[in-house]
Amino acid sequence: MVGTGGPVATFSVWDYVVFFGTIVVAAGIGLFQAIRSRKENSPEEYLLGGRQMTAIPVAMSLTASFMSGVTVIGTPAEAYRFGTAFWLFGFAYAIMSVITAEIFVPLFYRLRITSAYEYLEMRFSRPIRIIGTSMYITQTALYTGLVIYAPALALNQITGLDLWGVLVATGVVCIIYCTLGGLKAVIWTDVLQLVIMLVGFVAVIARGAVLQGGLDKIWEDAHNGGRLETFDFDPDPLKRHTFWSIVIGGSIMWVSIYSINQSQVQRYISCKTLGHAKMSLYVNMVGLCVTVSLAMVTGLTMYSVYKNCDPISNNDVDTADQLLPYLVMDILADYPGIPGLFVAAAYSGTLSTVSSSINALVAVTVEDFIFPVFKNLTARQVTWMNMGLSVFFGAVCIGMAGVASMMGSVLQAALSIFGMISGPLLGLYLLGICFRTTNSIGGFVGLMTGLVLTLWVGIGAQLYPPTADKTNPLPLSTANCTNKLPQPSPTFPSTSPITLTTLADVRPPLADGWYSLSYLYLSVLATLVTVVSGLLVSMITGGCKQDKLNSNLFIRRSDFLCFNFCTESKEVDMTEKPAGDVDLGVNNSAYKDFEVEMKNVVHTTML
Incomplete structure (x- = not known):
């Protein structure tokens, strides 16, 4: 019987189909785009879709890029265990979309960059650009490996799918359509995958509503x-989720992801006009809200089904990440093919994130490491290099998934580090675009200070997790479980010399304060520390004496939509190459003039 505990069915033939x-x-889309664009096989076509993309597909790709399999599986479990506070991220998505669209998009669009980290050399120095790119590559490779592994592990233990077979298949499929089709293949595949993710949520909600007697009953439960x-308006910064931590901390966290993360920047600068680029972010905001809403309702449906028989407490599943796959096999096993649709939804999230990461890793490697050294490459050589790097980074991500399988509880630590790195980088960009006083020394010191501080807090939080009163898990019951499973045996016999102690006995003084800071405030802390320390060091080291800085490197009043209504402005078309265009490694006079100008800017900045 549904919702009473015990083993559930595994995949049928139709589910596999x-x-x-x-x-x-998904692989077919990559092949189609490769054939369709075979006569336009330029580096710009491969990495940026020829800068001819429109708002709607880019918006759906932006949404899919960070709605990974971890999100598909983890967000409903969040609602099941902690309630609907996560729904407040809708406010964070709105704030993030406005900041990114009105501040960062015009800046990157104006500079005609391919790698988001080109800006760091224009504004500061090449060493800072290399540091920023290296931080991005490290976090993205690790994060992508975890995105591949975590859903695969949860689904393997519930559905019976072979873990390593699916891991390798995921990486190979992404390698195929990233290598052959470039950014266009990634974007159009993301569109398909987002639709499949949403359909998977709807299928679970619809079946749950039928079983429970309607959505009204689910809401009542x-x-x-x-x-x-x-x-929850409690201002305590140590509580995991409150209105303030989600709206303030969540906004800064998502700004750090969407504004400066290459996976996202590469998408909106591929749009053919600035208007399309901005619109893609506002449509993406709607997509994020719809996705998180469906995930929340799915979690509430899961609670309604298991309100009196918690699968975790009943030992039906080992972790919260397995709750949704368990529910799917429990309530949808009688409908051949539907569980397969849900698994496809979870893996669509994984595929979209992995493909986005591979494409972005190729772009920053080519732009930040290869072009500055090898300036005489032909367009054909660059194209083959892009394809080779796609294969290489795909293999790296599969390898990182293998490493993740041996990391155990460090999985969560590594995911937290992904957020920690984005905060200092956001602070560095804000130093560059908002303050003319900032120089390269201040930027470097600020970045390192913010990074070290947040790593200290984040790693401490993993070693000494916050206590239950800070995480606020809601009560669950096993009162109606008819298929109760035996409790697992202890990991060592009672005669073992090991003595268990409580957390209170071993926690250091910082554990219940500094290390218990909500993870959502890590980006806020990193950004503020980076900006403040960077400004102070810049002023001490002569930042106030700088002059002749290129005005294109700073935010402008005309960038904001609200001011565009008051002034007549010609919308820039990305097919028109302005003076100072960076042409992705193809030698021309405009690129050389731009390079000379940027070297002068860097030299002036260093003075």
């Missing part, structure tokens, strides 16, 4: 279980 059919279609207490 649906799942693998999705993978084949959630209310009675305390899952609808969304707004």
